[in-house]
Structure formats: C-alpha cells, structure tokens
Amino acid sequence: MLRGGKVYFRDLYDLMEWTHQCPEEQIIDLGDGFYHITLCTNVPDSGIIGDNQVINIYFNK
Template sequence: MNAFQKFRLDVAGLGLIFYSPFSAAAIQEGEDYLERGFSDPDVVEKQALEGRLVGVSTGTPGRFYLEVFQGYPDDAELEKYAYRLRLGVEVRDRTLCVRDLYDLLKWQSKCPATQVIALTDGFYHVTLLSNDPQSGILGEDQIILVYLQQLPEMPKLKYNGVPTLC
C-alpha cells in the first residue's frame, strides 16, 4: 500500500497535535494555549477522547517524517512496529491538521499547507506506527506511519493521561 501523502514535521516540543480547525476555533491568535488550556494531562486526555484537539506524546523533539495511508494496517504490518497508538478524531470542513505541540505556545490558526490532510468530513480512527530510527535516537529522522479509517461515529477510546506513541 502506498502513502497518499508524505511530509516532514519538525517537533520542538515533546509531541504533536491532530485536529480539525473547528476544534481550535476558540483559541485566540497569539495565545499561549499550551499553558492556559493544554498543560493538564486530564484536559489533554478529555480532548483526545472527544476527538477534538488530540495531543500525542512522541517523548522527544526532533524531525519526523509522516506517511499517510487510508484504512487500517493489517496484522503483519502492525507486528513490524514497536510503537503503536490508536486515536480518534473528528474532521470537519475536509481538513485535518498535524502540528508541533509547541505551536500551542503562541497560537497561529493558519496551519501550514504542507501539514494539512484533506479528508471527507466525519469521524476517524487514526493509527500511528513507528520504530526507533536507524540512529537509535528517538526523533532523529523518525518515520511515523499514519493510517486513517473513517467511522460512522466517534470511536470509544481509553487513555491514561496523554496519549503516548514513544
């Protein structure tokens, strides 16, 4: 299966966020939303469970290469990866954004075009897969596979605090 989109994401913080712009509409331009509304693990967990502003801990800053696929990975594919995480997200206006968590420190609502995934509106399971990069150092040119499967409703998920990939 070939990726339908690939892009690089430089992460200055310890993670990334998935969201559709409607879910970030209340964040003011220039606001430090990370401190004001996204520093409490319970809040991060609640937002992730609702599929709104979905934070994912990578455990490290770095340069990540995301490869985006439709559907679910098969069992053989899943077994190849040490790091696996399943999320849920609601997409509206055909737009899913993927950004550095630290973009929340001084919020700019416009998502870089290279970090936008165009999707049909609805609810999605997001499956993330990754391994240690060749260097053995997390975040050093690390590849993350992103599988998107549309669902009829928001999936039921469980997290213990911040969803963590690595």
C-alpha cells in the first residue's frame, strides 16, 4: 500500500553509502492506495545487466 503519495527508486549501489536523500529524478508522485506493479525489461545490448538497461514500470491502481 502506498502512503504519502511518493515512490522512490533507489539504485542497488545506494546501499553501499546510504543517505536519506533521494534525487528528485528518482521520485514519482502517485495517489495513496494499492497498486499492481508490472516491470518489463530485456538484457541490454552489451549483455551486462544494468548497463544502460531500460526498465518499464507500470502502476495499475
């Protein structure tokens, strides 16, 4: 359940030097409530997961 109207997207490497600040470009505003989330992606052309990889995220309330 989403409360507070914001979803924060953090990189795995953030765990190495964690701060509470999250860049604005990694935050989206959504209404509070329950969401079904679908993530879609492919392995990038380089073959290295995370190397300019595109991940599409769909929120269905």
